[in-house]
Amino acid sequence: MSGNNYQLVCGLEIHSELKTKSKMFCACKNDPFAAGKPNIHTCPVCLGMPGGLPLANKKAIEWTIKIGLALNCQINLFSKFDRKNYFYPDLPKGYQISQHDIPFCHDGFLDTSQGRVRIQRIHLEEDTAKLIHQNNYTLIDFNRSGVPLVEIVTETDIKNAQQAKEYAQKLRQILRYLDVADCDMEKGGMRLEANISLKKKTDPDGFLPNYKVECKNINSFRFMEMAINYEMERQAKLLDQGQTPKQETRGFSAESGKTFSQRAKEEAEDYRYFPDPDLPPIEFEPAEIAQIKQELVELPDQYAARLSEEHQLSLDLAQRLVKNKKRAEFFEQLLILAKREKIESKKIINTLLNKKIDYHLSDDPKNTIEEYKKLNELEEMSPEIITELIKELLQENQDVVEKYQSGKTEVLAFLIGQSMKKIAKKVDVNLVKKVLLDQLNN
Ligand SMILES: [Zn+2]
Known part of the structure; x- marks a missing residue:
């Protein structure tokens, strides 16, 4: 297959809505999914009416910095919000408040089993309203307009579709551990975008091809994996024929398993960014950043490493226990009790993972230990x-x-x-x- 001559060059841009109580620049309730009715959580600010004055949500800014620290980023002590000017019906102001040249966080990384993925930047912006396309008309729901949205952008370090998936899954796990985002993919609370191109295997490290295909608005990890694999094949064919794939935005169809052209993008768009005159710049003292860092919870990789060491489990096994925080806490309680009862940690964990005992994360681990003892007495009497x-x-x-x-x-x-x-x-x-x-x- 021709694909063997090429190496994937891929970076991800992932958007995630933050679950603060109120929206990014107004006091409206941030609850776009459970609102019950469209357009009930709105005000002049998030409806883009003349005279509406934005006020930045402090919690959302702190949480963005928290995400940055969890992803090993540098934090800009001076930052600001900018207007990104473009027109679309879901954006009544005619511009989106975002961050252009000074994002809150930059130069971090997230490690995957296939190597390090460097994070270029993390910035905070506002989500747009939601368009609902019916047969021959479109409805707009402004409940989502102005919801805080973080964008996490990687360098082009991703080597294959599998690594892209692992990175995105780890990122979601961390956001959930930090308790700053629900990352509900189906509802659009987390949206994936992959920038995909190919270079020759003989091209040097860091070489960037002269084109880039953006696959946007992918709402599942598996679809992203499929989209990248499909693009690698499609682009390799074109390159083999001596053509350069078009610089464009493409969507992904779950039905066909293929990507499709949405719009050509010959040149970089000019959004005419400028600092939002309604929002003062944001400044932090180093001590404030240190305080946020101190309040960081134990993250999944650290949690797994600690469980593995304290309870003599393989790292692989420990990693299966920390998929989410609730699960990690249940298993840790269980392991502590098991140690007291001199039950071998690996044995009880395997018994549970192999579903020999019916257990729920809401159970009292004490009862689970009792269940385990009963089962064990039956199976092997000492x-x-x-x-x-x-x-x-x-x-x-x-x-x-x-x-x-x-x-x-x-x-x-x-x-x-x-x-x-x-x-x-x-x-x-x-x-x-x-x-x-x-x-x-x-
Ligand atoms: Zn509002």
């Missing part, structure tokens, strides 16, 4: 317990023991039968016989 039970039996049958010890060894069969009855569980009869003989000849 030799110590068997010995205890047999000792008891012999005490109750002193006369038989005496008979045996005076040479009537045929009573052994009777004692084995009685022992099996007393143990009342499926155990190895040879083990019972051995324990009995040990006790009798003692």
Whole structure:
């Protein structure tokens, strides 16, 4: 296949709505998904009416910096909001408030199993209204207009579709751990965009092709993976024919599994950015950033590493326990209790992961430990317990023991039968016989 001659050059731009109580620049409720009715959480500011004055949401700014710190970014102590001018029906002001040349965060990274993905920048902006296309008309819902939206932009470090998927999934996991975003992909709370081009394998590191295809508004990790793989094949074919793929924006159709052209983009658009005169620049003291850093929760990779070390689990296994914070906390409680009860951590975790016990993350881990103990007693009765039970039996049958010890060894069969009855569980009869003989000849 021709694709073997080429190397993917890919960066991701991921948008995520923040779940602050109010919108980015007004006091309207930030609740676009559960609003019940369209256009109820609106005011002159988020409807773009003349005279509406924006006021920046402090929480949203702090959360953006928190995201930046979690992604190992540098933080700009001086920053500002800019107007990005363009016209579209979902943008009544005729411009979007965004950040142009001084984003809150820059130069970070996120590690994946296939290597480091550098993060170029993280900026904060406002979401647009939602367009709902009906048969022959379009409705606009302004409940979403002005919802805080972070955009996280990577460098072109992504080597294949699988790594793109892993990066995006890890990013969602971190945003959820930080408790700043729900990242509901189906509802559009998190939106994926992949910039895709190919270079020759012989091209040097850092070489950028002279074209770029943007696949926009992808709402599932799997679709993004499919879109990248499809584009790699499509572009390789064109390159093999001596053509340069068109610089354009493409959508992805889940039905066909293919990308399709949406609009050509021969030149970079000119949004005529300028600082928003209604919003003063934002300045931070280093101590304020240090404070936010101090308040950061333990992130999934650190959490997994700690569980692995404290409870002698492989890192792989620990990583399966920390998919989300609630799950991580449940398993950590369980592991602490297991340690106290001298239950081997790997054993109980595997029992749960293999679904041999029915458990829910809302359960009290104490009950789960009890369930595990019960299951274990049934499955493997320890030799110590068997010995205890047999000792008891012999005490109750002193006369038989005496008979045996005076040479009537045929009573052994009777004692084995009685022992099996007393143990009342499926155990190895040879083990019972051995324990009995040990006790009798003692
Ligand atoms: Zn409003």
